[in-house]
Amino acid sequence: MRKVILFMLVSLDGYFEGPNHNLDWHNVDEEFTAFSLEQLDSAGLLLFGRGTYQLMAGFWPTAVAAKDDPLTAEAMNRLPKVVFSRTLANVNWQNTRLVKDNIVEEIKRLKDEPGKTIYVFGSSDLSLTLIKHGLIDEFRLLVNPVVLGAGTTLFHGIQENLHLRLLNTRTFKNGNVMLFYQPEAK
Numbered sequence: 001m002r003k004v005i006l007f008m009l010v011s012l013d014g015y016f017e018g019p020n021h022n023l024d025w026h027n028v029d030e031e032f033t034a035f036s037l038e039q040l041d042s043a044g045l046l047l048f049g050r051g052t053y054q055l056m057a058g059f060w061p062t063a064v065a066a067k068d069d070p071l072t073a074e075a076m077n078r079l080p081k082v083v084f085s086r087t088l089a090n091v092n093w094q095n096t097r098l099v100k101d102n103i104v105e106e107i108k109r110l111k112d113e114p115g116k117t118i119y120v121f122g123s124s125d126l127s128l129t130l131i132k133h134g135l136i137d138e139f140r141l142l143v144n145p146v147v148l149g150a151g152t153t154l155f156h157g158i159q160e161n162l163h164l165r166l167l168n169t170r171t172f173k174n175g176n177v178m179l180f181y182q183p184e185a186k
Contacts, residue, residue: 015151044116
């Protein structure tokens with residue numbers, strides 16, 4: 001069974017995006033890029049919700065991405081991707097498939113397939129659905145050393161306690177701290 005890992009950048013006060021979907025506070029550098037490539041090397045499939053898909057598909061296939069970050073662009077374009085959206089009519093990023101219904105059943109089916117790790121990058125609404133159905137096997141939260149004061153919290157909409165067990169931590173020279181958590185069984 002494949003593992004599903006949620007990777008999200010968050011502020012110190014728990015926001016994954018600032019007001020108006022602002023992401024300019026992301027504290028990324030060469031060390032972050034190297035870590036991202038490690039994750040992509042272990043990935044067999046990427047999952048996105050509509051909003052994150054549109055951001056990613058609008059950047060990674062471009063000449064700017066290929067010039068600025070060729071290794072990440074190659075991996076992002078090469079890897080198979082599944083987008084979950086009821087409103088998109090189609091998807092046009094290479095190696096991408098659109099799923100409109102039965103999200104939970106589709107994720108269970110994907111987890112049962114042989115292959116490498118499944119990653120969810122961003123995609124907070126999709127992530128909440130997966131969390132509510134116990135389909136996230138590991139949380140990787142990259143805490144950025146910034147307090148936003150407003151925005152959208154990562155776990156908005158969670159109604160029950162979500163108990164996590166710390167697996168590991170990793171500090172970055174730029175002040176980011178990666179927290180690796182595993183959900184505890186209920």
